[in-house]
Amino acid sequence: MYKAPYFEEKDAAKVLAFMQAHSFITLIGYDGVYPVATQIPVHVYQDEKGTRLVGHIMKKTDHYQAYAKNDNVLALFAGAHVYVSASVYENPAVASTWNYSSVQAKGKIRLMNNDETREVIKHLTNSYEDPAKSPAAFHKMDDAYIEKNLKAISGFEIQVEEINSVFKLSQNHSAVNQAQIIEHLIESNDQNAIVVAQQMKANC
Template sequence: MYKVPYFEEKDADKVLAFMQAHSFITLIGYDNVYPVATQIPVHIYKDEQGIRLVGHIMKKTDHYEAYAKNENVLALFTGAHTYISASVYENPAVASTWNYISVQAKGKIRLMDKDETRKVIENLTNSYENPSTSPAAFHKMDEEYIERNLKAISGFEILVEEINSLFKLSQNHSAVNQAKIIEHLSESNDQNAIIVAQQMKANC
């Protein structure tokens, strides 16, 4: 990860909040030959054990085989990002850049058995479908259908051991430049640019 001290977010609560808001992650492993990756939603838990990422993946895939071989994984959390033109700076005759927030969580993955996997699927489904009203709620599914699909997937749990964060929001620029960047981005038609402007405002 690109690391510069003034871009590193020191507030652990802000980092966790970003992770929770961007929980559709890229999960990266290594099969002892090549890196492998899959994009997957996770639930994020913080308790006495620390931070845990819980989700599920398909079996008979390169990433499942890699996680079975090597428990060390990297979860990548990303959000809005945008080009920052030096044309809006007080001194525009310098390099332009890119603003973004990224969090990398390293840890060890544990693949789950069928009963644990079933619970993961139930929790995930019920977090997006109202169990009381949705016709797609977990308890509305046919038991045979559930059992058949459980054979093809595996739940997982990652105990996070290290978190690195990069909140690159022009902190290395003057207050005047930051204000100019925020104004410029806020007037954009690009939703990413508008979100980054809001993040910069909150960070000032």
């Protein structure tokens, strides 16, 4: 991870909020030969137990086998990103760059048993479906159907041991450059550019 000190977010609450807002992560492990990865939604918790990531994965996959062998994992949280052209700088005859936000969380993964996995699926489903109104709510599913599908998946919990963040928002540039970058990005039709501009504005 590119960890220039002026790009690192020191406010732990902002980092946690970013993780919760970008919780469709890339989860990376190692099977002894190659790195393995999968994209997966998680719930991000912080309490007296520390920071935890909870989700589920299919069992018949390379990443499940890797996590079963080696419990060291890396979770990558990625936010909006955009190309920043040096043409808008006070001195444009320099290198252009890329602005982005990213958090990496390292920790130990624990694969769950059937009962724990059922609770993970129930919580995930009811987080996105209205339990009182949705025909796809967890309690509307046939129990035999749930049990059949639970055999193919495993819930997991990651106890986070280390968090690193990079919120690269042109903090190393002059106030004039930052203002001109924001103005340029706001005028774009690219939603990523607009989000980065808003982040830069909030950071000024």
